[in-house]
Every structure is written in C-alpha cells, then in structure tokens.
Amino acid sequence: MKIHTLKYMFLSLCAATMFVACDDDDALEMVETTCTDGIMNGTETGVDCGGTSCQPCEDGGGDADGDGDDMMVTPPDFSGTYAQVDFMGRPGINTVLSIPDFKDPYNQAVPSTIAEFYQKDFENRLEGLHDVYAELLGLNPEDVNYQPNILGDILNGPEKDGFTDNPVSAELLTTILANDVLEVAPDLPTTYFNPGTGAPNYEGAIGLTGRTLQDDVIDVSLILLFGGGDGARFNGQEVEGVGTFPRLVSDGVAITAEPTSTFPYLGAPE
Amino acid sequence: MKKTKLLFGMGILAVVGAVLVAADHIDAPGTTGNTADIADFYGFESPSNPENTVFIVDLQTDVLPDLAYGPFDENVLTEINIDTNDDLIEDLVIQAIPRKDTMYFFGPVIPAETGKMSEVMVGSPLGQVAISGESALTTTTEDGISLFAGPRQDAFFFDFGQFNKVIGGTAPEGFLPEGEAVDTFDGANTMALVIEIPNSILGETTAKNALGLTVYKTWVTTNRKQ
Secondary structure (H helix, E strand, O other): OOHHHHHHHHHHHHHHHHHHOOOOHHHHHHOOOOOOOOOOOOOOOEOOEOOOOOOOOOOOOOOOOOOOOOOOOOOOOOOOOEEEEEEEOOOOHHHHHOOOOOHHHHHOOOHHHHHHHHHHHHHHHHHHHHHHHHHHOOOOHHHOOOOOOHHHHHHHOOOOOOOOOOOOOHHHHHHHHHOOOEEEOOOOOOOOEEOOOOOOOOOOOEEOOOEOOOOOHHHHHHHHHHOHHHOOOOEOOEEOOOEEOOEOOOOOOOOOOOOOOOOOOOOOOO | OOHHHHHHHHHHHOOHHHHHOOOOOOOOOOOOOOOOOEEEEEEEEOOOOOOEEEEEEEEOOOOOOOOOOOOOOOOEEEEEEEEOOOOOOOOEEEEEEEEOOEEEEEEEEOOOOOOOEEOOOOOOEEEEEEOOOOOOOOEEOOOOOEEEEEEEEOOOOOOHHHHHHHHHOOOOOEOOOOOOOOOOOOOOEEEEEEEEEEHHHHOOOOOEOOOOOEOEEEEEEEEEEO
C-alpha cells in the first residue's frame, strides 16, 4: 500500500473518531501515534521523524512545506552504545596538577570517584612543584611547602597569625579541585573568581559561578596553588637573603582571541 | 629534608617530555590529535538574557601542527553532564552528534545510563543546526534554545611553552612578565559546539558550590561508538 493512501485512510479514521467524540479527551488518546508506523502522524514533520517525540528528520525539514515531496525522509541512525573517551570539568586542573601517565586513565574517570583515586596524587604534585623551586633557590624543600591560599580567608575570614589555622590545606584544596566539575549558577552573573579588595579582608570577593570566555582561569589556578595567604607569594619578588622568587602566580598573557557578545560568542575562525 | 619529597621533585625534572603533552587543553597521549579530544569547556550566564545559560564545548584544537582540527566525527557523541543534587553523578545530559552536514542535539534528559557508557537519547530531541563553515550558521528552536556547531577561534590563552619550562624546573624565573610572555593559543582554531538554553528547561538544582551558592555541577565527555 502506498504511503499516501495509508496516510489518508488514517486521517479519515482520525477524523471520524474525533467527530463522534470530540468533546471527550479519551478520543484523542485513541489516536495513538508512533515513530515506527511508517506514517507521518502526531507532530512528526516527516515519516516517523521530527516533531516532539520522534528522532529528527535527516534533512532537517521533513514535509515542512506540506507539498508531500519530501515525506520519505528517514531518521538518521543513532543506534549503538558509546563509551567515554575524554572528560573535562574545571579548567586548568589537569594542566597544573597532572602527572606522567596520569591523563589517559584520568580521561576515563567519572567525577564521583576522581577525588578517591586522584586527590593524593594532586596533593603530592602540588608539594612536589614547591620542592622544585626550593631546590632552584637553594632552600630546604621541607621549608618551602604549599601555604593555605586566599580561598580560606574568603570562606572563613582572615587568618589570625599563629592562632587560627587557615583551613584550606593542600589536602583540602586538592580534594575540592579533584572533584573536577565546572559549577554554573543559574541565577547569578558568571564570575570565575574575583578576590574583591584582596588581602586581608577580601571585601566583595565573588565567584565560582561559572566560566566565561574571557576568564583568566590559568592565573586564578596559579594564585590558588602558589599565591599563599596573600595571593602573591611567588610573584618574582626579591627576598632578602634568599634571592629572586619565581613568578608563579600569573603566566603573563591575556586573551588574544576575539569573542563576541552575541551568539555563538566565539570569534570567526582565523 | 624528606628523601621521598626530594625524589618526587627530581622526578618531575626528569619527565619534561611526558608533561609536555599532559596538559588539559592539549590533553593526554591517548586523545591528542583525536577527533574525540576535548579542548575546553565553558558555562556562563547569557550576556543577552540572564534567564539563559550558555555551554560551549571546544573539540580538537589545532594549536600545534600535529593536532587535529575538524571535521566533526559521526562516531563521537559529545555529552554535557549536569548534576543537580550534589552527588557528582549526572542527573541530566545534553547530547550532540553529527550526521552529514547537521549537528543533532538531544535532551536535557535523564540518561539511560550514568557513568562511562551512553546511548543517544533519540526520544528527547532538542534541535538541530547545519554545521557551519567560516560563517556562523545558527538556529533558535521554538523553545528558545540557540544552537551552533562549527569551527571557531580557540579562546583559551596560556603561555604553554613557558609552563613546560616552569614545570620541568628549567625556568628559575618562573613565568615571563607581561609583554614577554607568549599566548601559545593565539591564532588557533577549534571545532565548537555552542548551546544557549533557558534555565527553565534545565530545571531546578539543589547543588551548592564552596561559597554556598546554588549551581549546576557540570562536565563534558566525549564518547566513541563501540
């Protein structure tokens, strides 16, 4: 039977059914539409495709113009199972904290178990990076450890010298980072991280509400990892009796791409 | 000096080459130059409508000559995962997969399976858009969802060359000052997926960030057909 014939028979049946029961919702339920019946029905825009419940039509249009000449479009094949190859959440984490032979298995991870498997590696990596610079400066690596960062002051108030431990230890920081998800607030403007007025009170500190194209995520990551209590611990400064500290809290570059303020926001390819 | 810590530090000095390809944006040996390589992920409030959220997924940056750049792979399903109850397990997914000249989007929908295996949620079509060339082809669905798929500038910026020296212990000065530092990603392009979606369609979330703010916890995966 030709599709057209079948279609008109079906439409007639629908019309008849609705005519005798048009004030009864049950009548509509009787007109069961499916995405496998070989008929364009329901909200479909092609045969068994398009609309609100079926797969999209392959040509995208279905019989949008109603002339019937493209009703035989079929849905593309999306069958099968797909296995995870790569993974990404929070930017800059793997960049700074990855270790050799780490990324391939890490890409196969899921956020709910990452901290369990990788937090300790991250923490060791963080301390190891501090040791590298201790050695370059001729210092004892044990004296140049990670120092709690500005997040602790923002979350809990300024550290009181010698009395209150800043709670963002290397372990806690790497535990937070090891969750490796990007947090996006639906009801707030997006700020990746802004320390406000800075040390010691960080008045107006905001952030962790998402990531825009312009955010300098590398600098923020470096400040949290190497900036210490004032955010500028390793900032290329001269330290009497030690020498010049390395510049580790900024990579020195700003955005060079040209995002736009309108969809799709990314600049045209170069 | 703890011997173990010293050894770890020296270990880093010895593995510069391995670290070179281990950064996030350029990724691991197993996915570098691969059509499933995720370069970047962005999520932000729409600049034009605070009721909308924008997600951008960049695949296959061409920042280095041997790294891939397009086209999209029909065997690769890209999935934006959204956790709304703070257990770090996806409650909703938005999927994108190409066929011929079109990128098809599905969701947001509860996935058939959480974790590392996925299937295309064909019963929850979201919309579709023609894959762009140099000029952006976009579409907006009846539900107010805007879609884009195609090549765009890689917006990431980073002095990756100096980073490798820093991490390798061969740059006592650390990073270079402004003006001397070089954005390795200047001029790079990437294959981008962009979706702007009303928050009303994404639904409610009870997840909180470290500052106690209500957030969606999101991440992106690429998944290859088995």
